[in-house]
Amino acid sequence: MFPFSSPSPAPEPDAAAPADKSAHVHPLDALTGGAFSATTSGERSARIRDWLATDPDSAQMQEVFKELSARDKGAAKAIRERLEEQRRAVAQQAMAAEWAARAQALLDAPRLNIADALAWQRDAARAGAPLSREPLQTLKTRLAERVKAVEDLQHRVQVQREAAVLMAQRIEVLSTKPWREAEAAHAALAEDVVRWRSQAREIVQDPVWPGVDLRFAPQLESAQTQLGLVWDAFGAALTQAAAASEDSKAPLPQVPVWAEELRAARGEASSPAAEPARAAPNPERIAQAVQAVTEALTRLEGATAQGRGKASVGAAQQLRAAWKAHGRFLDAALEARVHAALTAAGELEGWQRWSADQIREELVAKAQGLLQRPEGQALGGRRLQEQLRQLREQWKQADQGALANHALWKKFDEACNAAHKQVEEWLEKSRAQAQEHKAQRLALIDELKAWSAEHAGSSDWKTQIRALHQFGERWRSSGHVGERLFAELQPLWKQALAAAGAPLAAAQKQNLQERQALIDEAQALGAAPQLRTDAVKALQQRWQALAQAVPLERRQEQRLWDAFRSPIDAAFERKSAERERSVAALSAHDAAVLQASRALDAANASGDAEQIRQAMQELQVVMQGRPAQAAPEESEQKPAQTPASQADAATVSEDAGAEDTPAPAADDAVAPAAPRRVVAVRGDDRPDARKPATPAPTGRKPSGPRPEGRGPRPGGERFGRDRQDRGARPERGPRLGDAAFRAQREAVEQAQMALRKLAAQAHGEALGQLMQAWEQRDAALLPAARELGRGVNAQALAAWAKALQGGAQAGNAEALLRLEVAADVPTPAEHHDARRALQLQLLTRRNEPGPGETWPEDTARVLAGPADRAGGQRLQAALKVLLRK
Numbered sequence: 082m083f084p085f086s087s088p089s090p091a092p093e094p095d096a097a098a099p100a101d102k103s104a105h106v107h108p109l110d111a112l113t114g115g116a117f118s119a120t121t122s123g124e125r126s127a128r129i130r131d132w133l134a135t136d137p138d139s140a141q142m143q144e145v146f147k148e149l150s151a152r153d154k155g156a157a158k159a160i161r162e163r164l165e166e167q168r169r170a171v172a173q174q175a176m177a178a179e180w181a182a183r184a185q186a187l188l189d190a191p192r193l194n195i196a197d198a199l200a201w202q203r204d205a206a207r208a209g210a211p212l213s214r215e216p217l218q219t220l221k222t223r224l225a226e227r228v229k230a231v232e233d234l235q236h237r238v239q240v241q242r243e244a245a246v247l248m249a250q251r252i253e254v255l256s257t258k259p260w261r262e263a264e265a266a267h268a269a270l271a272e273d274v275v276r277w278r279s280q281a282r283e284i285v286q287d288p289v290w291p292g293v294d295l296r297f298a299p300q301l302e303s304a305q306t307q308l309g310l311v312w313d314a315f316g317a318a319l320t321q322a323a324a325a326s327e328d329s330k331a332p333l334p335q336v337p338v339w340a341e342e343l344r345a346a347r348g349e350a351s352s353p354a355a356e357p358a359r360a361a362p363n364p365e366r367i368a369q370a371v372q373a374v375t376e377a378l379t380r381l382e383g384a385t386a387q388g389r390g391k392a393s394v395g396a397a398q399q400l401r402a403a404w405k406a407h408g409r410f411l412d413a414a415l416e417a418r419v420h421a422a423l424t425a426a427g428e429l430e431g432w433q434r435w436s437a438d439q440i441r442e443e444l445v446a447k448a449q450g451l452l453q454r455p456e457g458q459a460l461g462g463r464r465l466q467e468q469l470r471q472l473r474e475q476w477k478q479a480d481q482g483a484l485a486n487h488a489l490w491k492k493f494d495e496a497c498n499a500a501h502k503q504v505e506e507w508l509e510k511s512r513a514q515a516q517e518h519k520a521q522r523l524a525l526i527d528e529l530k531a532w533s534a535e536h537a538g539s540s541d542w543k544t545q546i547r548a549l550h551q552f553g554e555r556w557r558s559s560g561h562v563g564e565r566l567f568a569e570l571q572p573l574w575k576q577a578l579a580a581a582g583a584p585l586a587a588a589q590k591q592n593l594q595e596r597q598a599l600i601d602e603a604q605a606l607g608a609a610p611q612l613r614t615d616a617v618k619a620l621q622q623r624w625q626a627l628a629q630a631v632p633l634e635r636r637q638e639q640r641l642w643d644a645f646r647s648p649i650d651a652a653f654e655r656k657s658a659e660r661e662r663s664v665a666a667l668s669a670h671d672a673a674v675l676q677a678s679r680a681l682d683a684a685n686a687s688g689d690a691e692q693i694r695q696a697m698q699e700l701q702v703v704m705q706g707r708p709a710q711a712a713p714e715e716s717e718q719k720p721a722q723t724p725a726s727q728a729d730a731a732t733v734s735e736d737a738g739a740e741d742t743p744a745p746a747a748d749d750a751v752a753p754a755a756p757r758r759v760v761a762v763r764g765d766d767r768p769d770a771r772k773p774a775t776p777a778p779t780g781r782k783p784s785g786p787r788p789e790g791r792g793p794r795p796g797g798e799r800f801g802r803d804r805q806d807r808g809a810r811p812e813r814g815p816r817l818g819d820a821a822f823r824a825q826r827e828a829v830e831q832a833q834m835a836l837r838k839l840a841a842q843a844h845g846e847a848l849g850q851l852m853q854a855w856e857q858r859d860a861a862l863l864p865a866a867r868e869l870g871r872g873v874n875a876q877a878l879a880a881w882a883k884a885l886q887g888g889a890q891a892g893n894a895e896a897l898l899r900l901e902v903a904a905d906v907p908t909p910a911e912h913h914d915a916r917r918a919l920q921l922q923l924l925t926r927r928n929e930p931g932p933g934e935t936w937p938e939d940t941a942r943v944l945a946g947p948a949d950r951a952g953g954q955r956l957q958a959a960l961k962v963l964l965r966k
Contacts, residue, residue, distance in 0.1 A: 462507020607648030
């Protein structure tokens with residue numbers, strides 16, 4: 082806004098602007114590509130993004146963010162995100178370096194612990210280390226490969242141990258057969274022994290052998306020693322048997338079966354200490370042996386297929402015992418099946434032992450980690466107790482699936498016992514707190530008893546309810562106690578609380594009975610044939626008195642209130658329904674109004690303004706009580722009513738429908754005279770305007786003779802004449818029913834809205850034709866004056882046509898600015914200075930007409946110039962407002 086004082090000479094804007102701009106240039110503007118001097122937030126954000134694309138350093142971004150966040154937080158958001166991204170990247174790099182060093186230390190160690198390798202990946206993932214990026218991805222792969230190699234090597238050790246046991250069993254079985262058969266199988270057995278020893282050497286010489294669990298090395302060494310002893314004894318006995326077969330004086334081997342066979346070959350008698358030679362086994366003995374071995378073999382195969390470790394160990398021992406007792410009676414096929422089953426059982430036993438040990442080692446690590454947590458992540462006593470209980474249950478489950486490991490159990494038990502010391506401390510604190518909370522609760526019970534004795538005769542029920550509620554809140558917040566102690570204290574509290582609330586309960590019971598009596602009275606009033614309003618009011622006052630005297634629980638209060646008011650509401654609804662039924666029977670006038678309202682709705686749906694106006698006129702005629710057939714004749718005699726007059730008619734009808742007087746019959750209705758229009762006239766308040774000689778009266782006063790000595794009242798004759806001219810108040814037509822009144826009112830409102838929409842649409846089309854005529858410079862395309870609005874007359878339209886017929890002249894920027902000032906529409910940012918300068922000039926030209934008076938001439942000057950897109954948008958925005966005035 083500009084002051085209306087005497088204008089002072091304005092400074093030259095062109096000369097002062099560069100100096101001003103250079104004086105306020107931000108030091109970081111050049112660095113950011115002009116972000117601080119940008120006029121809009123979108124432009125500032127775009128320049129900041131372009132600057133960030135050049136990858137500036139962190140110090141520059143910090144400085145720019147500090148300055149820009151105070152001006153435009155939206156533009157500074159991109160810098161903040163880039164800084165946070167850099168901080169995350171630095172943190173990720175530091176974390177990756179830390180975990181890479183840990184992984185490299187595990188790989189460089191002479192002995193790899195599988196549990197530590199698995200824990201590295203788990204802990205790194207929990208800490209948020211980037212395991213999917215280098216170098217952690219490569220280190221993770223290397224650790225996984227190393228762990229797999231160690232696990233495979235441990236599995237091979239178990240297989241080798243079981244193979245050594247099977248080979249020892251084969252040698253033992255051969256010692257029960259003729260020595261010639263054993264000599265024939267010696268070569269193949271020797272190859273197997275050599276192959277087993279080479280495989281054992283390969284296992285020991287493997288680079289990852291130091292990482293194998295310490296229990297596997299003694300197992301392999303023991304199997305190697307045992308197989309060596311058995312094999313050496315078998316070879317020595319076989320050599321001695323061969324020598325004894327060639328030389329009768331050579332000593333006999335230590336194997337009883339071979340010794341007896343050699344004695345029989347020499348023809349010597351059996352040794353006295355030796356058992357008598359056994360006869361050839363009969364078929365029944367062979368069948369029994371096959372059945373016993375087959376049963377044990379079936380049980381072992383079933384346990385192995387189901388993966389039951391302990392069952393497979395027991396079944397394998399039974400099969401070995403059966404094979405040792407009956408092996409000499411079995412054929413080669415069953416023998417091969419027995420060896421395969423024992424091998425599979427050994428693999429399963431070794432695998433389940435390893436798997437169970439892995440679970441046990443993880444449980445040991447968890448138990449040890451309970452005391453190694455950081456200070457801020459330490460577990461509470463109850464949670465630590467639950468964790469220990471869960472760990473021990475998991476250990477029991479691991480023991481159920483495989484053989485026990487006493488060394489790991491000792492470590493696990495020590496860690497659990499150390500952690501349980503904290504649990505014991507927590508339990509001691511809990512017991513002390515429970516005793517303290519018990520004392521608090523007992524003191525609260527005593528306080529409640531004292532309060533009950535003090536307020537025994539009080540009738541301030543609201544205060545008592547509030548106090549009892551506070552006692553209950555204090556009881557609930559008195560701290561935690563054990564279940565047993567709570568079971569002891571809770572009955573004492575309930576007893577004291579019941580004694581304290583006994584007077585209130587008695588008062589509520591009596592109040593409830595009185596309210597129930599009022600409900601019965603309400604039901605009797607509601608059931609009466611004629612509803613007594615005075616009795617209902619008195620009953621409600623009595624209810625309010627009872628409700629304010631003794632408060633009840635909210636839900637109970639609501640239920641009682643619903644029961645009290647429902648019969649009264651039902652009586653009022655019956656009365657309203659009877660009234661509605663009496664009004665529901667539509668009169669002939671209501672039916673005609675409803676029919677005319679439906680016709681108006683149909684006209685609204687058609688979108689034709691002429692039909693809408695015709696339907697509105699017919700509805701108005703019907704509402705005034707005249708027959709609908711008279712509408713066309715009257716429409717010829719008087720002009721069509723405007724939407725404003727239709728709205729007045731709707732208001733009149735609404736007032737008529739709201740009255741309580743009985744509606745007259747449709748046949749007796751008289752057409753009212755047209756109401757006199759009241760035109761508001763504004764006085765001329767200009768300084769040089771001529772004022773009337775006689776001032777206008779300030780208000781109405783009764784006309785008639787004045788007291789003696791005074792003349793007639795000023796304006797008395799005029800007021801009397803106005804009353805005589807005005808005549809009697811016109812009738813508004815018959816009274817409408819509710820349905821007919823609402824239907825006509827909604828139809829008229831929809832019609833007025835449709836007429837406004839059609840008028841706006843027609844105005845927009847006319848404005849579009851005007852802009853098209855300017856672009857093509859064709860005066861024939863100009864719309865008619867009545868289509869443009871009341872503000873455009875024939876003279877202005879002729880001037881616009883003349884401007885379009887001539888050739889395109891130079892653009893008139895001032896005329897366009899005057900149009901924008903007249904319409905009070907915004908001007909583009911690049912023309913703000915010119916508009917401000919024009920407004921200053923207009924303030925100095927007091928005797929010239931303003932832009933609001935000369936806008937048709939300014940429009941002609943703009944149309945005389947060339948048409949462009951920016952100018953067309955500005956002209957259209959201004960005319961859109963001016964043509965509606």
